Structures are given as C-alpha cells and as structure tokens.
Amino acid sequence: MTRVSTPGSRLTDLETTVLRHAADGRTIEATARLIDKSMPAVQDARHRLMGKLGATSLVNAVHLAWQAGILRRERHGDHAGYAAHTYRGEDPCDLCKAGERKYRNDLRNKPKEAAA
Known part of the structure; x- marks a missing residue:
C-alpha cells in the first residue's frame, strides 16, 4: 500500500527523475523503460510526487515544479548541456554528445584559422 505524502515533502531522486520525464511528455511505459x-x-512515484507537490494532476505537478524551481530549463545540444549531464553524473544524451563534438572540433580549428 502506498503511503500518502504530505504536501511540501522533499522529492526523492526517483520522483524527480519521473517528474522530468513527465515534463518531457514521456508516458509511464517509456519512462519505465x-x-x-x-x-x-x-x-507509484508519479502519485507520490503529485501528493508531495499538492498537485491535482500530472500537468499541475509539472507546473508547480517549474514554479518551485524543482524543474529548470536545461540546455541540450551544446557544450554546456554536455557539462551539465556530466556534473549530474549522467550519461550525456545523443544531442549533447553531438554538441560537445562540434564544440571540440571548433576549438581545434580555431588556431588553424587564426594562423592562416
């Protein structure tokens, strides 16, 4: 049986991850996979996080999380996005890996352009 959470309780890492995936529009099945x-x-994590945020729906939970600063706009597809993944101990997404490759290639090519 799931314990009912008190609004204002701190979200667990799992609940925060599930919330991020919900904010990205992922289904329960896709998130689980x-x-x-x-x-x-x-x-279960969705229900707990909604209770902790005092939300009436998942959409409301995402909205309240943005307002509370639990969710932040994250950069993707560039060096900063790659660094953010690394800082959080995550494997960078494909978009950020590509952005990091471009960033490093640009750095390698700058001295060549300046010397020419």
Missing part, C-alpha cells in the same frame, strides 16, 4: 524500473514503480 528508460530508467529501468517497472511500470507500477513509475506510476
């Missing part, structure tokens, strides 16, 4: 959890575990 990406984070290697069961669908009931993801659904």
